[in-house]
Amino acid sequence: MLEYLHTMIKVDDLDRSLDFYCNTLGMIEVKRLEDLEERCTAVFVAAPGDMASAPFDARFAPAIELYKYWDEAERDAHRSSAYGHLSFRVDDIYAACTALRDAGRTINRPPRDGFKAYVETVDGLTVELIQRRPAKTPAEPWLSLPDTGHWNG
Amino acid sequence: MHYLHTTIFTADLDKTRAFWDVLDMRTVRELVVPKINARAVFLSGSHDEESGRSERFAPTIALVERSAEAGPVGISHICFRVDDIYATCQGLLDKGHTLKMPPRDGFRAMVRGPEGAVVEFHQAGERKVPQEPWLSMADGV
Structure with a gap:
């Protein structure tokens, strides 16, 4: 079985993007990962209408992953698409x-x-x-x- | 508010579908987008197929065919x-955002997020009666 989990969006400013998706659009932060190996912060946000359909587990679905590289060079290498x-x-x-x-x-x-x-x-x-x-x-x-x-x- | 789909533009719909077929995606709807006369298919993973075929129509990915000359391929927006x-749109305006596409038809609107991603909105149920200020609002960036 194949189950949709999320679409990942690369962000420059995590606070600014969270303000947009959560405060302005009303989405909800469901999980935050600080990945020491890949040197990034990943914040998963979900629409309120999807909160009932999935439990809070290791991978919430459906969601949007907001992905912040810690290193500017790494961010620049992935700038071709949002x-x-x-x-x-x-x-x-x-x-x-x-x-x-x-x-x-x-x-x-x-x-x-x-x-x-x-x-x-x-x-x-x-x-x-x-x-x-x-x-x-x-x-x-x-x-x-x-x-x-x-x-x- | 709930997630509907992520839209992907492709220059070769059949080739792209063949890729997703390998991953056990199921076609839940096919249509032609009138405005751009483009073929579009909506796919759900096998786990999501029932929900994708239902009135919820989610979660899916939308593959939309357009020529390479018409614009870049890849992810277009999240809906x-x-x-x-x-x-929703008034809330965006109040926060200083410009609508990439105002809801002139009472059904669809688009905004660009701060990181450049495009977010689309569809009105649930019946479309709204078209009205001002949306009717005379031009597309933003």
Whole structure:
């Protein structure tokens, strides 16, 4: 099963964007991640009419992810579009990635951790795949597949 | 207010659909956008298919075909359904925002967020009766 999670938007000023989405439009902050590894802050906001449809869990859906790079150089490298990825939750991330590879697609970030993968679409968009909890046990061939190419946030 | 869809422009709808098919997306609606005479398909993930086919019509992704000459491909905007599109737009004006597209038709409006993303609004239920000040308001940036 494939479940829509969120669309990611790259922001310059998190407070200004949160003011817009939450104070002006009335959306609600449902989760905040400080990612030390990827050096970013990710804030997930949801529309009030979607609050009943999904529980507060690790990945709230449907939502908008407001994504702030900590490093200006990293932000500049991703300035080509205001949007980053579209995110979907899958029941079996290995099966989804295998199907994509069989269709000739490159998995830009293979699911080495059994939890997350990125793949570029034919339109140059990035799709994020998130394994429904629990994460898979890390396994080959994914474990030895390196990151490939560039993906847009 | 609830999330409806993210719209993606593509120069080759069939090729783009083939990609999303691999990911177990289901077509929940197909139409032609009259204003730009463009083919559009709405896809839901298999988990969301029932909701996508229902009156809620969400969450989906909208693939809209247009030639490369007509503009860039990729994500165009994020769309939400709102209870009162005039109230939503008035709230934006009160905060100093310019509407990229005012709700002249009583149904659709667009605004650009501070980071450059475009957010679209659809009126829930019946469209509103077109009225001022929206009717004579020109498109912003």
